[in-house]
Amino acid sequence: MANYTCNICIEDLYEPGSQAGCLPCGHVFHVKCVQPWIKKNKTCPTCRKGTSVKRLLSYCIRKLYFSEEDYPGTSTEPVDNNEIDVDCGENPENEHNLDSAKKAPDVNTLRQHERDLMKQLEQTQNEINLLQFIRTQLTKELSNKEEELQSSRKKQQELAESASGIGKKLLLSERTKKEIEDKMMKLGSKLVDIEGVLKESQSIAQDSLEMLAQALSDKELEHISFKVLQYYHNYCSTI
Structure with missing residues (x-):
């Protein structure tokens, strides 16, 4: 049998008392070595191949048995089913991690939706600020036009009063002229x-x-x- 070593501890994969396991990418390590590595680095120690959070949390390290003596089904010692379940990702903690992984896309979607809403809110606020600025400018312009209109009306009134005064003077002058003409005739x-x-x-x-x-x-x-x-x-x- 060829000798293969664990790339994490550089020990023989077939050493007694050690259990080998295979990752989804196909590389083999000691289960006791690769489990903490995966939890910390979330990549394969050999190929550094990453994977999604969901896949990492739901992976099941496949134990490898190189002889019938290593297989739990042929051992004379009682097998701890809970231990096997833990290795296969069927324990409550892994189920919780799997549920969290399933919910992760929803959280990411909500966060993206929140960012989109914040962006839209910022854009809307900028549009509101622009409209308020335009409204302020139009209000100032309207106020200036109203002042010009009031000034124009005042000048028209003054001209009308002046014209009325001139008309009265002309009327008085005509009367005086007529009186003088009458006196001259007399x-x-x-x-x-x-x-x-x-x-x-x-x-x-x-x-x-x-x-x-x-x-x-x-x-x-x-x-x-x-x-x-x-x-x-x-x-x-x-x-």
Whole structure:
């Protein structure tokens, strides 16, 4: 029989009292050596081949029997079935590990779902922040437009009041102009009347002078004419 050694302890696989076992990859080790190794490193000591958590937790190290004497079924000593179950992964601890391994994908899925939700939440929060910023800018712009509108309305009101004042002044000016025109017309009418009276007075004076000239001498006529002319001159200057 060829000699094979355990790559972990470098001891003969067929040494008395030692049990050999085979991993899923096919490499053989002492069961007592490979069990703690697998629990710690989760890889094959020889090929370093890794495996999933589920497969590691549910593996069953297959014991190898190189002779009939080593096989528990032919031994005269009582076999501890619990020990065999432990080696085959059928003990309660391994069953618990198997259940945990079955639940592991669900946990990973939930964690991935949680990460996706957090990412979506962050994206949504960024969108909310952007919308709030846009809302703030639009509110400021709307406020500025309202102030401009109020200023424009105020200017329009001032212009309307100014135009109303100008209209009142124009109306007053038209009234004043009409009053002045009426007064000028009245004065013109009076002037016409005065001119008529003056002409009539001149005509009467002329007739009177002619009558006096016939009745008085030249010297007396000259003196009277001077008085009349002086009186007429004074009268005209008072008009």
